[in-house]
Amino acid sequence: MVQRILLYPSEEDMLLTEFQVMLPDLGSDQQNMQAMIQRYLDGPAGDGQVLPFPDNCTVRSLFILGENQVVVDLGGPVKTGGGSATEMARVYGIIDTLNQNFPQITAVKILVDGQETETLLGHVDLSHSLPPEPGMLESYAPPASPDQPPAPSDSSSGATSDAHP
C-alpha cells in the first residue's frame, strides 16, 4: 500500500486541502496515477471537504508523456454543473493532486471522452497542458517580497486522513 494525498476543495472556500488515503501499489507510475485519479473522482472526500465532480465520472485512460507530462482522459458527466469555483476545483484538483504525489509531473492535459475540449464548464482553457496551480491550495502563502519580513509559518496543513482516523 502507498500513501497518497488527494487535494479536495474545502466546503468553506473551495480551495484545495489535503486528504490522505492508502492505495495499492500497482507497480507502474501510470497505473498508480490512473488508480489515484479514479479514487479522487469516486470519493469520499474528508471532513469539511466536498467532491468537485458529480457521480459516475471515470478516468478512461491516463498516459505519461515524456518525463513530466500526463494526459488524463475523463469520461462521464464531467461537464455538468457550473461556476468557475467548481471548474477550478475540478481541473486543479486533478492537476495539483498529480503533482503533489508525483512531483515530476509539471504539466497535465485533460481530455473528455478521448477528445480535446475547450473547457469543462465554460471558463478554464483545456486546449493546452496546464501546470499545477499552487494558488489553489488553501495552505498556499505567496512568497514575501525581499523588503518585507517573512510571513509567519503556518504549520497546520489542514490534512485529514481515512487511513489514520
Added chain:
Amino acid sequence: MRRLVCAILLLVVGLVPIRALELRTPAGTVILRQRTAEGTTWVCASQLAEALHGTFTRDAVSAYPVLILSGHRILISTATPVASVDGNLIDLSHVPKEGDGCLWLPEEFLTSVLPKALGGSVMVVGSGTSETPSAPRPAPASAPGRTTEKVGVDLAVGADYARVTLTGDGLSRAQVRQEGQEVVVLLAKGSFAEAHREVGKGILENLSAQGGSLRLALGAGFQRFETLRLLKPERLVILLKGKEQTVPAALPPVQQPAPPGVQGAAQVPNVPPAKTQAFDVIAIDPGHGGADTGALGPDGLEEKDLTLAIATKFASDLEKQGLKAVLTRTSDVTVPLQQRTALANFNQADLFISIHMNSAPTAKAHGTETYYLSKQATDLWASQLADKENAAGGTESSAPAGGLNLVLWDLAQTSHIVESAALAETIQDEFNTLLGTQNRGVRQAPFVVLEGAQMPAVLVEVAFLSNPSEAKKLSDSAFQDQVANALTQAVLRFKARYENPNPTAPTP
C-alpha cells in the same frame, strides 16, 4: 469538418493500389499489405497483430483500439496522433484511421511504437506492387546528398489569417518584402517545389512559384504580414493578417449598447469605429447565454440571465458617465468565447470585463472574486509551443488547429497582465466598499474568454448562486443595481489612474 476530411481520406485510401511492405522485427520478418495516402504508407492493425502473433482488440473501458504484442499493451487513439505503450505516450505524425474493416496505422507507428513493445529495432525495408516482398523501396524525398533541394510550401487559411510555411535549407537568408499587392519571397539558394495554387480567400488570392521566387497575391482583406524564422528543420513562416473588420463579420448580431429600455441591438458596423486616445470604451461580457445556461440556482435562476441583467445595468451606468459600453451580447444567444474578445478588440475597447455568477457543490461558499489571466499557464504554453516548433523532426502537420505560431501571436493578453491585475484589485475594493460581499480576492486562471483580449481584461464572479442567501440577493433588481454601480465606480477609478498615473508624486 474533421469528419469530412477523414471521410475523404478514407475514400482516397480505398482508391490507391494495394502494395506490400516488408517489416523486419526482433521476432522475424513479416510481409504486410500497405496502402498509400497523405504522403505515407499505412498498414492494417489486425493484419499486423496476426503477423506478429499478437492480439488486436478494444479496451473494455475506453473502447480504444488495443494491440497486445509480446505482453505489451499498445493503446491507439483514433482522435489524436498518439499511441501509448504500457501507458507511455508516443506522438505520431498521422492519426490512425478506420476504414474497410481495418484500423490503418501510419508507417511511423511501425518504427516509433513497435520497438517499444517488441524490445528491439524495427525496420521497414521494402515495398512494391503486387505484394512483392523484395521490391526495392524508392529513396525517401528527404534522402541526404540530393543536389536539387526544393523548398516545400505549406498553406493554412483561417477566417482572419493565411499562413504560409516554407521548409528547406537556406531559408534564413531568404528575403521577404511587399511589392504592391504581393508579398514576395526570394530564396538565396534552391527553388520552390510548388508552381501555382489558387486560394481565393479575402486575404490571399493565390500563390505562385517560379525558380527561387514565390509570389503571394494579396486579397482585399489583407492588412499586414509578419514573418518568423525557425530551425530544425529550417522554416520560414509568413503570417498574412486580415483587416480587423473581417473578424466581426462572423459575429452574431450583437452590439452597440442599447439605451435603457430600448430592445434590440444595432447591426455590426462594416469598419472599426473611430477611436481616439481617450479612455472611453468599455467592453462588457455577460457570461454564458443561449444553450449555455451557466450555473443554476434555486427557483429556476440561471446564471446567463443574471449576467445579462447586471451587464445591461452596468452599460447604462457607464453611458451616464459619458463612457461608451460595448456588450458582447444583448439577448439570450450563444456567443463563442473567442468571439467575445474579438468584438472587444474590434471596438478598440479600453477594458474588457466579463461578468459571471459563481457556483460550488456546497452551499457554504460565498463572496466575490475577480480573475485575470494566469501568466504561469500561458508561459508554459508558449514554452511548450516554442520547444515543439524548434524540436528536431517537429513538423507543421503536428500542429494543433490554428497553428502553433498563431497561438503564440494571439496570446495578446499576456502583455496586459499587470494592468489587468490592477483592474481586478480595483473591482474587489469597490465590491468590498459598496456591496460588503466577502472578499475572496484577486486570482489568476487560464480563462479562455480573457486570452485574446488586447486590453486589460478581467472576469468578475459576483457571488455564489449555490449559496441561498447570495442567490436571493442576486435575483433582486436593487442588488443588481448595486453591483452595476460598484463596477462603474471601479472603472471610473481605473480611468482616473490611467489618465493621471502619478498625481501625488513629489517634485524632485
